[in-house]
Structure formats: structure tokens, C-alpha cells
Amino acid sequence: MDSMLNAFITESRDSLEVISNCFLALENDPQNANTLDELFRSVHTMKGSSGLFDIVPFTKVVHAAEDVLDQVRDGEVTLTSEHIDLFLDSMDQVSAWLDALEEDAELETNASSISDQLSSQLRAIIGSTGAPMTAEEDMVTVVELTAAPNWLMQLSHEARIGLFRQLQQADQHLLVVAYTPDESCFFNGDDPIRLMQLMPGMETLVLETTSDLPDDLSTLDPFLCQLKCHALSSGDYDTCHNHLKYVSDQCEFFTMDRSFLAVPEGDYAPTDAYKLFIDDVNFSAINADWDKLSRQVNEMASIKANAPYQQNLIEWLAFLATELEPNARVIKALLNALKDGQFVLENSQTVAQKVAADQFTPIQAAMDDLIFAGQESGVLETADAANNATQSGHTTNHVNVHNNSLDSLPNAPSSEFGSDTQASDADWNNDIAHDMVTENTTVQNPDLHWADAIIQVQSLILNQEYPEQVFAGKILSTVQTIKNVCAVLNKDVGDIDAIAQNAIKQNDVSVLLVLLDGMFKPVLDKTVAVCANDSEKQKAPKRQTNPDIAQTLAANTNAQEANPAQPEKVAEKKAKKDTSSMQKTLRVDQYRIDALMDLVGELVVAKNALPFLAKKAEEEFGVKALAKEIQSQYSVINRLSDEMQSAMMQVRMVPLSTVFQRFPRLVRDLSRKLGKNINLVLEGEETEADKNVVEELSDPLIHLVRNSLDHGLETPEERVAKGKSEQGTLTLRAIPHDDQVLIEIVDDGKGIDPDVIKRKAYEKGIIDEQRLDTITDNESLNLIFAAGFSTAEAISDLSGRGVGMDVVRTVIQEAGGTVGIESELGKGTTIRLSLPLSMAVTRIMMIESGTQCYGINMQSIVETVKVPSNTIHRIKQSETLILRGRVVPIFHLHDLLQTHSERKESDELCVLVVMHHGEEIGLVVDEFHEGIDTIQKPLEGIMASYPFYSGTALLGDGRVLLVLNTEELLV
């Protein structure tokens, strides 16, 4: 089936679940805005995506539901239980349609009439009469920029004024598109600049490099796209978005008032010529009398003065004043610039920041953090927050609450007009805030709660054990924090720096700790007095000047005094945060996870290079210390990459229940068809394995279950005749076993008769007569996995075509697993699948043969032995080795690979014992090497035709290792 349709069906099922939950919740609380929003979103998403497919009846119903819900959300309609019934019925229908879509990829023939009925019923709720389906316009709100983006200044004055003039007739807002192409987009055949240039309504394009260019330009990679495109378009959002739909994830859209194009340029020469003009115009601007302003500006424009900056600026003013809705902020900024040559949009940003910072009262934030710190056991975590808080408490101008997500843009000024007054207000606010710092401390002084907490945290930090590299840094940062605290409390820190230096030198913090402890109490007592005095002095005049501020301060201090109540609040907030984060799941495209997985895999391999480096440092350069250092760093990286790998694996793990859950239905249906009474037992469904493995597993499992049902389990009559219980049992069991997952399919049926198998195999020519005599029962059971083998007398429509078991084995082997079978005649059969938990990183063992290194998958290796060469026996052409009483046939790897290299003569042979079709076989190699973790890459091109190599792997030192496929090699 179409993968897109597939995704749609899965998503819609999820949405339906959310929708029905929401409706049930609404039944009790019909006005809940959050539930309504969630409901609307789900329905909206479903409607939107259904439009991609040719399922008009479906879309129609969902669309009707969406329209109704929209009105419900706006409070125009209240949902009753009857309405909800209707909605739920409609959603049931939608769900039924999804099933139909999944099976036949189309809706039933009567869908259209059902849809008409349902949608008109739904629409009846809001009293609208089944409005005809229109191409639904999605109301996308595009964020409006509150200031000119920085890159705009790359355009020359002429370019900007030209653009402005050209656009004057159009909508005052321009579409701003920021397109950051994917670095590797060239490989997809993309040409970002061309794409942008062809965008509808394209007006201007500015390029920006995404990263700093290397100093040495010769290292530049011409095929990596490192540009960011900014465009202004007079087109509308929909057409532009549509034009960029294939890269829409890399694009951001904003709108911008075209007034932002106005930025004066040129050299500013102070002149009195504009003085009168400025006052007049300012007056008009304040009264928003744009007509008058326009006239004044036009008069002024006709006067030529030797001041290019001002003229340039007046030119802009003239343009802006004639706009439909003149942008007062920009005009004001321009007028200010006329006075002093400083374009004020910049200033207003800093003003805004200042004001914002002051309003935030950093000390308050510090308090919250600290109270929090007191509650949490992990005090250390908040230490940094406390550090920041004290620093901002000191400088007051540190916290940016204007959390504008558009990083590249200057921040938005918070208010509309009058940056002059704002600036002075800000300064004044700044003073107040500074006072508040002192004042707040005063109020807190009875216990100096926060200083206490900070100092305690610092002691805790100092008490920790740290590795050598970070020790000095930790000391310095705590000392800085202590200094900050003391600065706020007007306390002399004394020679704390010297003490810190000593502590670093001697690697001993005890002196510092004693000092911290000793200076602590006196500090508090003294500062209480100091601060109280200070604040008395300062408070009084301020109160007189501005009662409002005094009130706010009082309110603030009251709030501080009411502190005991605050911890609960904070805790509550925290708890809320926790629950909301708990519910979050992330649906990620598997491709992304795979990409991440590949990277982690590469990292694992790259890390393998470090031991080589260490060896090189020691052997080639003779720097033993460095080698040791590298080794120790390697162990850290090794640990991290291992953790990362396992975390990554965790992400990809899915429970086997995803495969198992389809069996109850399958078994029920089949057993009815076959007239058998079968009880299916599922065990260990919660066992997890890599998604790929689980997916690979599903087909073979179906084959195996069918086989058991068809051939294994008997009919009730047969079972009773044999003295067994009437009901047969089929058990599906998953067991995690080291880094493998073991899956058993156990039936208590009639079992497999080895003699029958042998005979069949002989009849089909799978084994010859000689083999027929020597084959053991166990070996003969494995024959059922041979290609073209079938024992069923009649081919049923379930199984018995002789492809099943063969395919099962191939699939499982390709996934890196093994299949085993055990059976007792009359008692039952057990089939065991053993699969790796993950397929990404494989462990291989390196071996050497004829000066060339090869890899062999660790899974196929049974053991490695070194045996004296005289223990090898010759039986006719073949060599054998007796290993612990078993005869193991021996092959030489050179012969198998026909490398014609000189056979290394030695008294001892290295024998690698591998499992091949259930038999042990010895491979003679020249040398064993270590085992390594690798990502195996399949062979490509000409090498792909050599099946005895299963792939290649990259070694840490850059060599390419060929990995042998023992199955093929030993055929």
C-alpha cells in the first residue's frame, strides 16, 4: 500500500482515539477549553491530511465535524450529550472507513450517501445547511516581525528605496522568508538560490553564510551548502509556501511592515537647519496627524541642505507618512535620528531590554530558585542558577525576559512610542530596581535566607570530589559567587582570592571552607544593620516622589514576607511541569532515528581509532605518558559511546507484542477453518527488541504458526484417540537471552517423524542414498529447512508449499539470527528462533590468513583453539580434528578463498570452530586477532557478486576489513 496512505491511517487512528477520549471528557465538562482545543486540533489534522487522498466522503464528514467544533470552541454552541452521541457515531463511521481504506485502499460504494447524511446531521448542530465543500483555506497565522531583520541592512539605500517605491501600491506587509537549506541539499539536486528566485512575488534576496568560513579557504567543501537565504516577497503566504513545499521544513515565514525598509544611511553632519522642523514634525507625529506630517516633510524635502544623512532620512519620512497606516514607531525612530544621527530602533531595543530586565526583578527569581534549592535534595543542580541570580542581582541588567524566538532579529520594543521618555524611565526604573535589591534583602534580613542558601550551596560544591582538570575552575566559580553575594551585602571580601589561589595550588579546600563558615555569621549580622540603614535613607525620598512605585514596592515586599506560602507554589509548579512532561511522547520519523543510529555506529567505529593512536604514540614516538593519557580518554569516550549506543537502542526498542498481538485473531480464524480446538498462549510479549528485528520477525512467525496449526496440532478426535486433551496448545514465547532474543513456538501436536522427513528428502533429491543411511534424527529434522521441502500430503491453502521453512530460515539468517528445531514424535514440536536484539552494530572477530585480515561474525564462531599440527587426521581427501571426542572436519581458509598464498608452516594450527548448518566445522587460519564492534556495510559493485563476503567494515586505523560469510564459504 501507498506509504503515505499508511501513515495517514495510523495517524488518523491515533487522532480518533484522542477524539473519542476528548468527547468523553467533554460529556462531564463541556466548556473545558483545553479539551476543546485538543479535540479541534485532532479533527483539523485529520481533515487536513485526508484531503491528500481521494476520499471525499471521509473528508466531508470530518470537515463538518471541524466546522461545528470551531463554533463550539468559540462558545457559540454548547455541546449536549446528544451532540456527542452524534459525533461519536460519526467517528465510528470514520474508523470503519479507515479499516476499509487499509484493506482496499478505497471507501465502500455507499460511503458517499452515509457521508451526506452524517455531515448534514453534524452541520444541523450549528444550523448551517451542508455547505458545499470548498477548497479549504487553512488560516495560517504568519508571525509578524516587530523590527527589521538585521540582514536587511545588507541592501543598499537605493535598493531599499527602490523596493519600497515599487511596492507602494501593494499590501503594506511583505512576506519574509528565511530558507536555511539542508547542508547536503546539493546532493538532492536542489539549487536553493534558483528556487528562491523563482518564488512568486520575489522582490529581493539576501544571502548569508550559515557558519564562519574557514580561515583556509582551500578546505572549503564546495558541495556543502552553507548559505542561508533571506527573501522579501510581495506574494502571499499560500503561494510562496506552496512554491517551497518540498523544503518547507527548512523555511520560516514572517510578515513585515515595509516601513522597516526605512533605515537612514550616509554621513551624519550636525546642523541646526532641521531644529524647527523637528519640533513641528514631532508634534504632528505625537498627534498622529500624518497628513500634516506628510506636508511638513514634503516642504522640507524640497530644501537642499548639505547633510546627506538627514536628506536620506527625510526621503524615507516622506514615503512613510503617505502609508495607509504609517508605522509610528519607525517614524518616531527616524525623527529621533534626525536629532542626533542615531537611528533609534536600535536604542529602543536596549530600552526594552532594560525595562524588561528591571520588571523582572532578578532577586525575586533568585529567591524562587533558592527556595527551590532548599526543597530539593539535589541542591547542586541549582547552584548555577543561584550564581546567575546573584550576578544579575548585582548588575540588574542581565535578564532578558523578552524571549523572542527570532534570535537573529533585534528585540521588539515593548511599547509604542516616545523612546525618549522611555529611556529616562528606564534609567529611573533602574535606580528603583537597584533600591529594590537592597530593600528586598532588608526584608529578608531576619534570616538572610538567600545568602544563607547560596553560601551553603557553595560549601557543598567545594566539598565535592572533582577531577583534576576541573578543580581550579570549580574553586574560581564558587569564589566568584561568594564575591557577588558579598558585593550585594556590601561586605568586604578581603583576601579571598589569595586563599582561593592557595587552595588551587595545594589542592585543598579546607582553608576556604573554614573561611566560608567563619565569615558567614558575622556577615549576616553586620549587613542587617548596614542594609537597614541604607534603605531607610533611600526609601524615604523615593516614596515621596512616586507613591505608585512605593505601593508596588510594598506589594512586592509583602509578597516576600508571605514567603512561607511560596515553596508550595513552586512545588506545585514543578509537579505540574513533571506531569506535563510525562505525557509527552514524540513521534519521530524512523529515518531520523536511523540516521542518528548510523552516526552513533560511526562514533563507535571512530572511537576504535584511539587505541591505535595510543599504540602509535607509544611505539612510534615513544611517548608513553601520552599513550596512557589517550588510553584513559579512550575509556571515557568508550563508556560514553557505549551508553549512547544503548540509549539509542532503547529508543528503537519495541515490545514483541506488536508482532504477537496479531496471532490471537489468526489462530482463532485458522483453528475454526481447520476444525481444531487450539489454545494460544503468549508469553513474554513485553520482551523488547530492535524495531527492524521485530519487523523482520513477523513474516517468519506467521509461517511457523501456520505450520504448527496445519501440520503440528491434531484435530480433537485424533487427540482424544491418542489420549491427549481435546484442546491443543500453541505457545509463543519470547525470552530475552543476553544480547539475543529467543522466540519459541511450541505445540503439543503430533511432532515430526524423522523417518518420514528422511524419506521425503531422499525422494526429492535433497539428500543422496549414502546420506540417507548416515543421517541422524536431529540432522534430519533440520532438513525441513532445506529449499523445496514439503511433507504435507496435500497442499492446503495454509501451508505446505515447501517454501515456508526455507524462507523462514533465510529471513532469520539475514537478520543475523538462527533457527533450531526439536521434536518428539507424538509429543510436539518446538521451533526456536534466536535473533540479535539489534542489527546495527555487529561484533566481529578479526582473523589473519595469508597476510590479509578478515572478519568473521562473532555469532557464528563456536570457539577458537590452537592445536598441534600432528593432531590433524586425514580421512581420504579431507582433514579432520578430534576435538573433545568429536570429529570436526577441517578446512583451510587459503584453500577456500584460493588466495594461493604460502601456507604458513608451524607446529601449531589456529583453528576457528564455526557452526555451519548445525555442524561444527574447523577453519584453519594463520592468526587470531581481537574482536571489534563494527557497522557492516554491504558490498557494492563488482564485489557484490562474491557471496562469500557478507560485507565490509571500517577499522579504527582506516583499513577496510572484508567480513566472511561462513555459510556461503563452506557450501
Add this chain to the structure above:
Amino acid sequence: MSIEYKKTVAVFTDSCSIEDAESLLTWLIDKPKAKVNLKGLEHAHTAVIQLLLAFKPTVTNWPQSGPLVQLLRQHLN
């Protein structure tokens, strides 16, 4: 070949594709004082433009027409 490399000047004509990027890079590295003549250039792939932006070679002639005129003048001037 839409870029002709002369002694110190690279002459661009018609449309430059991404295949031109590598040779241009090599040439720009070899000739630090290189100049480019863009007179005949109508379209250049992003990769080529990116190189011009990075090396900022002296431009002897600007493109005559097309959307690249403004873009290149704006960034290479």
C-alpha cells in the same frame, strides 16, 4: 564548459552548474588575486555563487541581465 579559465580571469557564460563548482574552487585557490568576468552569466548554481561569496574575487564585468545582477552586485561589491 561555461567557465573559461584564462590566466587571471575566469570568464563565466550562460549557465553554471554545480559541476563547475569544483574546478572553480581549485582555480580560486590557485589564483588568490583572481578576477572574474560575469558578463555573460545568466544563471549560476548556488554552489558556484557560494564560492564567489566566500572568495570575493574582483569582478571585472557584471552580469547584463537576469535576477543575478542585483544579488551578485549586492554581495560582491
